[in-house]
Amino acid sequence: MNRRIMLLSTVLFIILSISVSAKSKPKNLIFIIGDGMGIAQIHTGMIKNGNTLNIEQFKHIGFSKTYSYSHFTTDSGAGGTALATGVKTRNGMIGMSPDSVAVKSVLHLAEDKKLSTGLVTACAVTHATPASFVAHQINRNMYEEIAADFLKTDIDVFIGGGRNNFEKRLDNRNLSDELRTKGYQVAHTEKDVAAVKSGKLAGLLYPDHTPAMPERGNFLPDMSMKAIELLDDNKKGFFLMIEGSQIDWAGHDNNADNIALEVIDLDITIGRVLDYARRDGNTLVIVTADHETGGLTIPDGNIKEKRFNAYFSTKNHSGVMVPVFAFGPGAEEFSGFLENTDFKQKIVNLLKL
Numbered sequence: 001m002n003r004r005i006m007l008l009s010t011v012l013f014i015i016l017s018i019s020v021s022a023k024s025k026p027k028n029l030i031f032i033i034g035d036g037m038g039i040a041q042i043h044t045g046m047i048k049n050g051n052t053l054n055i056e057q058f059k060h061i062g063f064s065k066t067y068s069y070s071h072f073t074t075d076s077g078a079g080g081t082a083l084a085t086g087v088k089t090r091n092g093m094i095g096m097s098p099d100s101v102a103v104k105s106v107l108h109l110a111e112d113k114k115l116s117t118g119l120v121t122a123c124a125v126t127h128a129t130p131a132s133f134v135a136h137q138i139n140r141n142m143y144e145e146i147a148a149d150f151l152k153t154d155i156d157v158f159i160g161g162g163r164n165n166f167e168k169r170l171d172n173r174n175l176s177d178e179l180r181t182k183g184y185q186v187a188h189t190e191k192d193v194a195a196v197k198s199g200k201l202a203g204l205l206y207p208d209h210t211p212a213m214p215e216r217g218n219f220l221p222d223m224s225m226k227a228i229e230l231l232d233d234n235k236k237g238f239f240l241m242i243e244g245s246q247i248d249w250a251g252h253d254n255n256a257d258n259i260a261l262e263v264i265d266l267d268i269t270i271g272r273v274l275d276y277a278r279r280d281g282n283t284l285v286i287v288t289a290d291h292e293t294g295g296l297t298i299p300d301g302n303i304k305e306k307r308f309n310a311y312f313s314t315k316n317h318s319g320v321m322v323p324v325f326a327f328g329p330g331a332e333e334f335s336g337f338l339e340n341t342d343f344k345q346k347i348v349n350l351l352k353l
């Protein structure tokens, strides 16, 4: 009798541990970054949106410490590099350690494991945050060098602005032609992007940055879902970075109404990504920021009238912690207090990179 009970409990234990470990490892990971998006920024969007946002669906919530190697208050280069590579570096650097050594990002590591990879951004793809996942340059303003770094990767899908850095260059190279030679479909309009059904895509939809909201329309949610549709073909899984870039720019302008518009746009994207993740069941979604911008506070407002009074303490970034939200297999790893350099190793462990 005892032997049978022993055997049964051993078998049950094995099944349980297999299912737990299998369940807690995602196949896909979608890393969403709101540039300059602190808690107050999120709240402006929530108030303007009628006191509700899709981001409220997240149950795993934490905080990220954003200081860089060189400064209490980071820029997007060092902030993006920390999130992408797990290394604190000097403000202004891209994908490099403080002593100028190139560091692989989670996107590079996912490629090495034959996962599909991509990024979608509401600015030029050569700008600091997206560049941090792809390039290695000592200065974030080296846009043409950063664009050339895209060709040194095997990234499957990238969509945003920055076409001039690929096609109107001082060295007269035409990187879009070189991308075509490498098998990429190069798209210049959202209509072109929509026509792509599979394979590699370079979506360079604007000469410089994408417009701000409301002019940008459904660019970010639509292009993000298109990227997922293309990356989802890979049964090994995928890594996708999505950036809501212009929350930061509205913060630098100390324009809270525009911050709210940009936050609502990112939140619509988050809602559609969560719907996909729920359907898929094997996708981890992480939302955070590289830093807060503007030192924003909201001392007064009216929820019913969807209005608020906003005050800014600076036209630059601030050093306060930023929020972290996670959904899906492994989400519990992202609650609590994190360094902005902790994301990389957690992602490496969860995706088994």
Ligand SMILES: [Zn+2]
Residues within 6 Å of the ligand: 036, 076, 248, 249, 252, 293, 317
């Ligand atoms: Zn900024």
